[in-house]
Amino acid sequence: MEQTLTLEQAQEAFRAMAALRDEIAFGWLREGCECRAQLMIEHLQEMSLVPGRVWAVSVGRRLTFPHPTPTGRSYKWENHVAPTLSVEGAEHGILVIDPGLSQAGPLTLGDWALAMRVKSFHLSSAGLVEAEILSLHSARALRGEDLDAVLLTLKLGEAPLTNRGGSGFRIGPDPPQGVSAFAHREMRRFLGLQDAPRRERP
Amino acid sequence: MQPLMRNVYDLRVITAIEPGEGSVLLTFQGGERATVPTDHPDLKLILAEAERSSEWGSPVGLILDPAGRVLDLSHTHESCVRRIEDDSEGPNRLAVGFWSFCAVCYLTRDHPDFERIRKTLTEAVATDKPVVFANETWPLEGETEIWNKIMDVRPVEVPGRLPQANGAAVTHDSTPRAATAAERGG
Numbered sequence: 301m302e303q304t305l306t307l308e309q310a311q312e313a314f315r316a317m318a319a320l321r322d323e324i325a326f327g328w329l330r331e332g333c334e335c336r337a338q339l340m341i342e343h344l345q346e347m348s349l350v351p352g353r354v355w356a357v358s359v360g361r362r363l364t365f366p367h368p369t370p371t372g373r374s375y376k377w378e379n380h381v382a383p384t385l386s387v388e389g390a391e392h393g394i395l396v397i398d399p400g401l402s403q404a405g406p407l408t409l410g411d412w413a414l415a416m417r418v419k420s421f422h423l424s425s426a427g428l429v430e431a432e433i434l435s436l437h438s439a440r441a442l443r444g445e446d447l448d449a450v451l452l453t454l455k456l457g458e459a460p461l462t463n464r465g466g467s468g469f470r471i472g473p474d475p476p477q478g479v480s481a482f483a484h485r486e487m488r489r490f491l492g493l494q495d496a497p498r499r500e501r502p
Numbered sequence: 503m504q505p506l507m508r509n510v511y512d513l514r515v516i517t518a519i520e521p522g523e524g525s526v527l528l529t530f531q532g533g534e535r536a537t538v539p540t541d542h543p544d545l546k547l548i549l550a551e552a553e554r555s556s557e558w559g560s561p562v563g564l565i566l567d568p569a570g571r572v573l574d575l576s577h578t579h580e581s582c583v584r585r586i587e588d589d590s591e592g593p594n595r596l597a598v599g600f601w602s603f604c605a606v607c608y609l610t611r612d613h614p615d616f617e618r619i620r621k622t623l624t625e626a627v628a629t630d631k632p633v634v635f636a637n638e639t640w641p642l643e644g645e646t647e648i649w650n651k652i653m654d655v656r657p658v659e660v661p662g663r664l665p666q667a668n669g670a671a672v673t674h675d676s677t678p679r680a681a682t683a684a685e686r687g688g
Contacts, residue, residue: 492547
């Protein structure tokens, strides 16, 4: 089903997602982006919206996201995923809903990539196989250009790396107990960790 | 068997959780036991993870001291391994990328089972076969990075006895494959 939102509608959807801090561990960024994305997708669908997913797969350098507090420290990721919405007039026609990366509102693909310090990327609207990513990287290198990451904008059900299977929830096969059950169970764990006091190992 | 004089790193399935005097007793598949002192600062998190393991048959990552006390107990993940390579920002660790785990993880060279884990990861890259792995519960905070420290990694389908660094062996009645979190969650 095709659905294109106005910018105002996308901002409203973003605010609704960002308000779910008690349900979705936006502050626990060491793992679990696929589960945060899944839970947001389910909430967006409950709002009668038609979300997709965008995957960032690191290629020439790892994705780097500064810790939200001003510590000067960063997280490094192999890949990252967030929900998208089709939005009228937006760059590439979509905006990314990712309150873990930006509290300011939905992001364009370019700004989402830049939030992870990705300056050069290849954009694909279909899943790729790993060999294609390697070819893209080689071709860029031959031209003296960088390729920090590949961004894949996908409909729900599409795998980012087609040779690794799965429905797009993560890179690889889906959890056997089902994506939703897995994501909800994992999120309970993330929330416990997010809210627990840090300590040094005895 | 000589008692181990160093900490043990392993992935094990918990079958029973019982209150003890000043501690909580954990029983693993195969009958071995460990204790969690009730004043452990992560007691609540550890028991939650232990209960998940007991309920679903999923392995947990463990660091046990020589007396069998739990120093850390954490969640396990199953994934194929994308890469393992020298870390350009730190000579004391290797950077490890997993396909189904978004964050970069690091294997430190001072890990007592460094060679075993490095070999397991290298083979997993070559064969594209999945591994089960655990990071320490809390990420480390360096000067520039917050990072995941690998606790242990095991091939998904290695049956039986897993050698330890000191030449001793631990018997695993059930391999991690028997029930990973990814397979048995809910």
